[in-house]
Amino acid sequence: MKTTNRIGLKTEEAKVLAEKLNVLLADYSLFYQNTRGFHWNIKGDKFFELHGKFEELYNNLFIKIDDIAERILTLGYNPNHNFTDYLKVSEVKEATEVQNGIAAVENILNTFKSLLIKQREILVLSNDADDEGTNSLMSDYITEQEKLVWMYSAFLN
Numbered sequence: 001m002k003t004t005n006r007i008g009l010k011t012e013e014a015k016v017l018a019e020k021l022n023v024l025l026a027d028y029s030l031f032y033q034n035t036r037g038f039h040w041n042i043k044g045d046k047f048f049e050l051h052g053k054f055e056e057l058y059n060n061l062f063i064k065i066d067d068i069a070e071r072i073l074t075l076g077y078n079p080n081h082n083f084t085d086y087l088k089v090s091e092v093k094e095a096t097e098v099q100n101g102i103a104a105v106e107n108i109l110n111t112f113k114s115l116l117i118k119q120r121e122i123l124v125l126s127n128d129a130d131d132e133g134t135n136s137l138m139s140d141y142i143t144e145q146e147k148l149v150w151m152y153s154a155f156l157n
Helices: 011-041 047-074 083-089 101-128 132-156
Strands: none
Touching: 011 047, 011 083, 011 101, 047 101, 047 132, 101 132
């Protein structure tokens, strides 16, 4: 039985990481769609400010979705691609309040909190597995998102 995959990681550890990344992929996919909804439907006095920020965010999320899917493939597994599957495993729920800017920003902050917790868990697992590729990806996302949390929080205050 083969104990390592094509990139030299232990197959069982790579499998666990791919499973965790597939859940993260589901979270990001729902986050992306929610943010598109915020961008399309935002109304009110902060429209111009938030409309642009939401577009910036969903464009960033689109890239991350692709990065995560490609990392799963690199680990030797298939990324899930159906929203039916995403809805079953994602902690991120479909947003229903998409016109209110404050509610949208609060939703974004709650989603970042959930993502940061999962990404830190994956970071620990990838570190233990000597998976520098996944480790680097999670580290970069965490650093970027912690700053975004600060910025969106400042908007609310």
